[in-house]
Amino acid sequence: MPLIHTNGIELFYTERGEGEPLVLLMGLGADGSLWEEHVRDYEQHFRCILIDNRGAGSSSEPKGPYTTKIMAADTIGLLDALGIERAHFSGISMGSAIAQEAALTAPERIISLTLNCSWAVCDAYTKRVFETLGNAYSLMEADDFQKLLQLIIYTPAYHEQHLQVLEAAQQAAFEQPSPMTIHAFQSQCEACISHHTMGRLGAIAAPTLITVGDKDIFTPLPLSLSIAEEIKHAEKHIFEGSGHTHHWDRLEDFNRITLDFLLRHREANE
Template sequence: MPNVERNGIRIHYTQRGKGIPLILLMGLGADGSLWELHAAEYEKHYRCIRIDNRGAGGSDKPAGPYTTEQMAQDTLAVMDQLGIAKAHIAGISMGSAIAQHVALESPERVFSLSLHCSWMACDTYTRRIFETFRSAYDVLPIEEFQRLLQLFIFTPQYHEDHLDDLLLRQQAAAAAKGQMPVHAFQAQCDACLAHDTMGRLREIQVPVLLTVGDRDIFTPLSLTQLIQQEIPHAELAVFRGSGHTHHWDQLEEFNRLTTAFLMKQREA
């Protein structure tokens, strides 16, 4: 298994495709495999490196708390191991928080930054969501926790139209081997709660793409708009009628738009 060791912690990653490197960072409680429907498109043009953040997937699951800064250093360690001097960096949700720190700490190693359903610092509402998830993961059966999660990340309309899909996701989560330990999930929640780049993102000079669903109640549109105020040159794409999972709800459009953004940097 491809792993990188940093300070005694193994970080797992997978690679596919050829070309300019594209680092893919997933969100809370998820591993890099959840990029599958996007990587299948990106790999036609890019060398895709999907990283399992510490605590998730094939990476080690040390005691917490974790921080988004720490996970950014894990990401850079993977780049070092693979001899990648510079890459496009894309992150979804918690992955976007990690990506912010990669760009802030090592701007010379970033071609572009794609931040999907992101935030600079939790507002009161989003903080309460992370705190609820943190507590619920410890007390609910995994299938019931998935139901709770789905209520926050999928829109009411998606529930109406795709209940079969949501039920299958619940069942798959319950049947999955190697479920994320409670301490690791809670440590990732701690990283999300502590994430704070307020007043710093204006330092970012590389091209930036922001995407968000206008029905997102987890990391609402207003949080992405605050990021755009900090990075005026950032492009903003709002996915109408979608929530936190806009990258799946409108997969074809998301892949088209994000690939076009990446390809545009080649021409610049």
């Protein structure tokens, strides 16, 4: 199994494709396999490294606290073990928070940075969302929790058009033989709540792309815009009518826009 010992834990990862390294960091409670619909395009041009963050998938589930800075250190340690000096970083939700910390603590390792549905610091609303999800995970059956999560991250329009897909995901969550432990999920929630890079992001010099859905009620649009205010050279793309899952809602557009950004900023182009 592709496990690397880093930062005191075993970190699971998979690799796809060849080219400049592209680190892919998924969000709260999710493992690296959820990048599949994006990697099909990315792997044609990049060496994609899909990571199960600590607590998720096949990686270790140590006791907390977890922080995005700790998880960034996990990721940099993985690159060290693989002998990779520099890589593109792309993160979705919590993964984007981890990517921010990686860019701040090890700027020399970053070729480019893609931040999707991100935040620099939780506002009161988003903090309460993470708190509620953490509590709900310990109290609800897996399929009911999946339904609650879907209501937060998918738009009403997506529900109307893809209800069978969402119901299938609920059933899959119910049948999951080895779900994420309560302590690991809650520790990831705590990492999201404690994430705080506001006031430091202006130090990021790497080419940066910010993507967000204007209907996102999990990490709302103003949180991404505040990042863009600090990283003044950042490009941004707002997906109108889409929510937290704009990367799936608008899959073809998302893949095209993010891949174009990555290709424009390959070191081989310089």
